[in-house]
Amino acid sequence: MDARLLDILVCPVCKGNLEYRKEQKELVCKPCKLAFPIRDDIPIMLEEEARALGADEA
Template identity: 75%
Template sequence: MDARLLDILVCPVCKANLEYRKASHELVCKPCRLAYPVRDGIPVMLADEARPLSTDEL
């Protein structure tokens, strides 16, 4: 994930900063407890595509 892109991307739901998790290829929003997929290097920033995170995953 390009660091410059990560600096400007925010959660589409709450506008919080996102954390990139390389192992799972996801961008994580901790306040919303959502993980947005990164497919072929492209972040999918749609709330409908995000998966809810469990407490253990945070």
């Protein structure tokens, strides 16, 4: 994942910062408790494509 891209991406729901989780290939918004997938090095920043984080993941 390109570091410059990570610097400018924000959560589409709350506009908060995202945490990159390389192993899971996801961008995580902790306040919204959503994980946005990264497919073929492209972040999918659609709320309907995000998965809800479990209580143990936040």
